[in-house]
Amino acid sequence: MTLKLYYHPLSSFCHKAIIALYENGTPFEPVLVNLGDEESSRELRRLWPLAKFPVLRDDARACTVAEATTIIEYLDIYYPGAARLLPADAQIAWQARMWDRFYDNYIHIQMQKIVGDHLRPVGAGDALGVAQAKTTIRTAYGMIDAMMADKNWAMGEAYGLVDCAASPSLFYASLAVPFDPALRHLRAYFERLIARPSYARVLREAEPYFDMFPMSVKPALASARESQ
Numbered sequence: 513m514t515l516k517l518y519y520h521p522l523s524s525f526c527h528k529a530i531i532a533l534y535e536n537g538t539p540f541e542p543v544l545v546n547l548g549d550e551e552s553s554r555e556l557r558r559l560w561p562l563a564k565f566p567v568l569r570d571d572a573r574a575c576t577v578a579e580a581t582t583i584i585e586y587l588d589i590y591y592p593g594a595a596r597l598l599p600a601d602a603q604i605a606w607q608a609r610m611w612d613r614f615y616d617n618y619i620h621i622q623m624q625k626i627v628g629d630h631l632r633p634v635g636a637g638d639a640l641g642v643a644q645a646k647t648t649i650r651t652a653y654g655m656i657d658a659m660m661a662d663k664n665w666a667m668g669e670a671y672g673l674v675d676c677a678a679s680p681s682l683f684y685a686s687l688a689v690p691f692d693p694a695l696r697h698l699r700a701y702f703e704r705l706i707a708r709p710s711y712a713r714v715l716r717e718a719e720p721y722f723d724m725f726p727m728s729v730k731p732a733l734a735s736a737r738e739s740q
Protein backbone atom coordinates (compact mmCIF):
# COMPACT_ATOMS: atom_id res chain seq x y z
CA MET A 513 0.00 0.00 0.00
CA THR A 514 1.51 3.32 -0.99
CA LEU A 515 -0.33 5.70 1.34
CA LYS A 516 0.39 5.68 5.07
CA LEU A 517 -1.39 7.99 7.48
CA TYR A 518 0.34 8.74 10.78
CA TYR A 519 -2.47 9.52 13.18
CA HIS A 520 -4.17 9.08 16.53
CA PRO A 521 -7.87 8.11 16.78
CA LEU A 522 -8.63 11.00 19.20
CA SER A 523 -6.89 13.69 17.16
CA SER A 524 -9.38 16.14 15.70
CA PHE A 525 -7.08 17.22 12.85
CA CYS A 526 -6.57 13.53 12.01
CA HIS A 527 -10.36 13.10 11.91
CA LYS A 528 -10.47 15.84 9.27
CA ALA A 529 -8.02 13.99 6.98
CA ILE A 530 -9.50 10.52 7.60
CA ILE A 531 -12.99 11.74 6.67
CA ALA A 532 -11.58 12.69 3.24
CA LEU A 533 -9.98 9.26 2.83
CA TYR A 534 -13.24 7.52 3.82
CA GLU A 535 -15.37 9.75 1.58
CA ASN A 536 -13.64 8.26 -1.45
CA GLY A 537 -12.79 4.83 -0.05
CA THR A 538 -9.12 5.65 -0.70
CA PRO A 539 -6.95 2.71 0.45
CA PHE A 540 -4.37 3.66 3.07
CA GLU A 541 -2.44 2.13 5.92
CA PRO A 542 -3.25 3.79 9.25
CA VAL A 543 -0.20 4.09 11.51
CA LEU A 544 -1.34 4.81 15.07
CA VAL A 545 1.26 6.99 16.82
CA ASN A 546 1.63 7.32 20.58
CA LEU A 547 3.52 10.61 20.93
CA GLY A 548 4.45 9.70 24.50
CA ASP A 549 6.40 6.70 23.26
CA GLU A 550 9.76 7.31 21.61
CA GLU A 551 9.67 4.16 19.48
CA SER A 552 6.07 4.64 18.36
CA SER A 553 6.69 8.25 17.30
CA ARG A 554 10.19 7.85 15.79
CA GLU A 555 9.04 7.49 12.18
CA LEU A 556 6.63 10.45 12.45
CA ARG A 557 9.41 12.62 13.95
CA ARG A 558 11.74 11.57 11.11
CA LEU A 559 9.16 12.52 8.48
CA TRP A 560 7.93 15.68 10.24
CA PRO A 561 10.12 16.82 13.13
CA LEU A 562 7.32 19.02 14.47
CA ALA A 563 5.62 15.71 15.38
CA LYS A 564 2.12 17.01 14.73
CA PHE A 565 -0.32 14.72 13.05
CA PRO A 566 -1.90 13.92 10.62
CA VAL A 567 1.02 13.25 8.27
CA LEU A 568 0.52 11.35 5.02
CA ARG A 569 3.43 9.49 3.47
CA ASP A 570 3.12 8.60 -0.20
CA ASP A 571 5.98 6.24 -1.02
CA ALA A 572 4.89 5.90 -4.66
CA ARG A 573 5.46 9.61 -5.23
CA ALA A 574 8.16 10.01 -2.53
CA CYS A 575 6.10 12.75 -0.86
CA THR A 576 5.48 13.60 2.79
CA VAL A 577 2.35 15.68 3.22
CA ALA A 578 1.55 17.46 6.49
CA GLU A 579 -1.39 19.67 7.51
CA ALA A 580 -4.90 18.21 7.25
CA THR A 581 -6.06 20.74 4.65
CA THR A 582 -3.05 20.06 2.44
CA ILE A 583 -3.54 16.30 2.78
CA ILE A 584 -7.10 16.72 1.51
CA GLU A 585 -5.93 18.88 -1.41
CA TYR A 586 -3.17 16.35 -2.20
CA LEU A 587 -5.63 13.44 -2.21
CA ASP A 588 -7.96 15.45 -4.44
CA ILE A 589 -5.16 16.03 -6.97
CA TYR A 590 -3.29 12.71 -6.95
CA TYR A 591 -5.84 10.18 -5.65
CA PRO A 592 -9.18 11.59 -6.84
CA GLY A 593 -12.35 9.64 -6.22
CA ALA A 594 -16.00 10.12 -7.01
CA ALA A 595 -16.27 12.84 -4.33
CA ARG A 596 -14.22 15.90 -5.33
CA LEU A 597 -13.51 17.67 -2.06
CA LEU A 598 -12.12 20.91 -3.52
CA PRO A 599 -14.55 22.75 -5.78
CA ALA A 600 -13.36 22.75 -9.41
CA ASP A 601 -14.86 26.21 -9.93
CA ALA A 602 -12.25 28.82 -8.86
CA GLN A 603 -15.04 31.18 -7.76
CA ILE A 604 -16.19 28.61 -5.20
CA ALA A 605 -12.71 27.22 -4.44
CA TRP A 606 -11.46 30.46 -2.86
CA GLN A 607 -14.53 30.54 -0.66
CA ALA A 608 -13.93 26.92 0.39
CA ARG A 609 -10.35 27.81 1.37
CA MET A 610 -11.57 30.82 3.34
CA TRP A 611 -14.14 28.79 5.29
CA ASP A 612 -11.64 25.99 5.85
CA ARG A 613 -9.33 28.58 7.47
CA PHE A 614 -12.32 29.90 9.44
CA TYR A 615 -13.04 26.47 10.96
CA ASP A 616 -9.36 25.78 11.72
CA ASN A 617 -8.56 29.17 13.21
CA TYR A 618 -11.74 30.20 14.97
CA ILE A 619 -13.21 26.88 16.09
CA HIS A 620 -10.58 24.14 15.90
CA ILE A 621 -7.56 25.93 17.38
CA GLN A 622 -9.73 27.72 19.97
CA MET A 623 -11.14 24.35 21.00
CA GLN A 624 -7.57 22.96 21.30
CA LYS A 625 -6.74 25.84 23.69
CA ILE A 626 -9.66 24.90 25.93
CA VAL A 627 -8.87 21.17 25.86
CA GLY A 628 -5.16 21.92 26.40
CA ASP A 629 -6.03 23.87 29.51
CA HIS A 630 -7.44 20.68 31.07
CA LEU A 631 -4.01 19.06 30.62
CA ARG A 632 -2.02 21.82 32.31
CA PRO A 633 -0.65 21.32 35.83
CA VAL A 634 -2.93 22.55 38.62
CA GLY A 635 -2.41 26.29 39.08
CA ALA A 636 -0.92 26.78 35.61
CA GLY A 637 -4.22 27.17 33.78
CA ASP A 638 -4.92 30.08 31.45
CA ALA A 639 -8.41 31.23 32.53
CA LEU A 640 -8.28 34.38 30.40
CA GLY A 641 -7.12 32.48 27.30
CA VAL A 642 -9.94 29.95 27.79
CA ALA A 643 -12.55 32.71 28.20
CA GLN A 644 -11.29 34.43 25.03
CA ALA A 645 -11.35 31.12 23.12
CA LYS A 646 -14.97 30.52 24.21
CA THR A 647 -15.98 34.01 23.08
CA THR A 648 -14.37 33.43 19.67
CA ILE A 649 -16.16 30.09 19.31
CA ARG A 650 -19.53 31.65 20.24
CA THR A 651 -19.04 34.38 17.62
CA ALA A 652 -18.10 31.74 15.04
CA TYR A 653 -21.18 29.64 15.96
CA GLY A 654 -23.40 32.64 15.14
CA MET A 655 -21.68 33.02 11.76
CA ILE A 656 -22.17 29.31 10.97
CA ASP A 657 -25.84 29.52 11.94
CA ALA A 658 -26.36 32.37 9.46
CA MET A 659 -24.29 30.65 6.78
CA MET A 660 -26.14 27.32 7.06
CA ALA A 661 -29.69 28.73 6.98
CA ASP A 662 -30.26 27.76 3.36
CA LYS A 663 -27.95 24.87 2.47
CA ASN A 664 -27.03 21.31 3.37
CA TRP A 665 -23.25 21.56 3.19
CA ALA A 666 -20.90 24.48 3.65
CA MET A 667 -20.42 25.16 -0.06
CA GLY A 668 -23.93 24.19 -1.13
CA GLU A 669 -25.07 20.78 -2.29
CA ALA A 670 -21.64 19.10 -2.57
CA TYR A 671 -19.95 17.83 0.59
CA GLY A 672 -16.28 18.88 0.65
CA LEU A 673 -13.19 20.28 2.37
CA VAL A 674 -15.07 22.72 4.60
CA ASP A 675 -17.40 20.01 5.87
CA CYS A 676 -14.35 17.81 6.65
CA ALA A 677 -12.97 20.76 8.69
CA ALA A 678 -16.29 21.49 10.36
CA SER A 679 -17.01 17.92 11.57
CA PRO A 680 -14.31 17.34 14.23
CA SER A 681 -13.97 21.01 15.15
CA LEU A 682 -17.70 21.27 15.97
CA PHE A 683 -17.77 17.81 17.58
CA TYR A 684 -15.09 18.69 20.12
CA ALA A 685 -15.99 22.41 20.45
CA SER A 686 -19.57 21.48 21.36
CA LEU A 687 -18.22 19.74 24.49
CA ALA A 688 -16.67 22.96 25.76
CA VAL A 689 -19.14 25.47 24.33
CA PRO A 690 -22.57 23.81 23.93
CA PHE A 691 -24.71 25.09 21.07
CA ASP A 692 -27.25 27.77 21.97
CA PRO A 693 -30.66 26.14 21.20
CA ALA A 694 -31.61 29.31 19.30
CA LEU A 695 -28.93 28.49 16.68
CA ARG A 696 -31.04 25.84 15.01
CA HIS A 697 -29.25 25.92 11.63
CA LEU A 698 -25.93 25.26 13.37
CA ARG A 699 -27.47 22.35 15.31
CA ALA A 700 -29.07 20.90 12.15
CA TYR A 701 -25.77 21.19 10.24
CA PHE A 702 -23.94 19.45 13.09
CA GLU A 703 -26.51 16.62 13.06
CA ARG A 704 -25.93 16.17 9.32
CA LEU A 705 -22.14 16.17 9.79
CA ILE A 706 -22.09 13.51 12.47
CA ALA A 707 -24.61 11.34 10.60
CA ARG A 708 -22.44 11.37 7.46
CA PRO A 709 -21.15 7.76 7.12
CA SER A 710 -17.49 8.87 6.80
CA TYR A 711 -17.55 10.80 10.08
CA ALA A 712 -19.82 8.31 11.85
CA ARG A 713 -17.14 5.70 11.09
CA VAL A 714 -14.33 7.94 12.41
CA LEU A 715 -16.29 8.46 15.65
CA ARG A 716 -17.01 4.73 16.03
CA GLU A 717 -13.31 4.00 15.65
CA ALA A 718 -12.40 6.71 18.18
CA GLU A 719 -14.92 5.53 20.78
CA PRO A 720 -12.62 2.98 22.52
CA TYR A 721 -10.14 5.83 23.15
CA PHE A 722 -12.55 8.51 24.43
CA ASP A 723 -11.82 7.61 28.08
CA MET A 724 -8.34 9.07 27.49
CA PHE A 725 -9.84 12.44 26.47
CA PRO A 726 -9.75 15.01 29.30
CA MET A 727 -13.39 16.08 28.87
CA SER A 728 -16.63 14.10 28.74
CA VAL A 729 -17.47 13.17 25.17
CA LYS A 730 -20.87 11.73 26.16
CA PRO A 731 -23.10 14.69 25.12
CA ALA A 732 -21.72 14.85 21.57
CA LEU A 733 -21.72 11.06 21.23
CA ALA A 734 -25.36 10.96 22.35
CA SER A 735 -26.19 13.43 19.53
CA ALA A 736 -24.26 11.26 17.10
CA ARG A 737 -26.23 8.16 18.12
CA GLU A 738 -29.57 9.98 17.93
CA SER A 739 -28.82 11.22 14.41
CA GLN A 740 -28.00 7.70 13.09
Ligand SMILES: N[C@@H](CCC(=O)N[C@@H](CS)C(=O)NCC(=O)O)C(=O)O
Pocket residue numbers: 523524525526547563564565566578579580581
Ligand atom coordinates in the same frame (compact mmCIF):
# COMPACT_ATOMS: atom_id res chain seq x y z
N1 LIG B 1 -2.07 22.64 11.62
C1 LIG B 1 -2.08 21.22 11.82
C2 LIG B 1 -2.46 20.96 13.26
C3 LIG B 1 -2.18 19.53 13.67
C4 LIG B 1 -2.36 19.34 15.16
O1 LIG B 1 -2.47 20.28 15.94
N2 LIG B 1 -2.40 18.08 15.54
C5 LIG B 1 -2.51 17.75 16.93
C6 LIG B 1 -3.55 16.68 17.15
S1 LIG B 1 -5.18 17.24 16.78
C7 LIG B 1 -1.18 17.19 17.42
O2 LIG B 1 -0.39 16.68 16.63
N3 LIG B 1 -0.95 17.25 18.71
C8 LIG B 1 0.21 16.68 19.29
C9 LIG B 1 1.05 17.67 20.02
O3 LIG B 1 0.79 18.88 19.91
O4 LIG B 1 2.00 17.22 20.68
C10 LIG B 1 -3.06 20.56 10.81
O5 LIG B 1 -3.92 21.29 10.28
O6 LIG B 1 -2.97 19.35 10.54
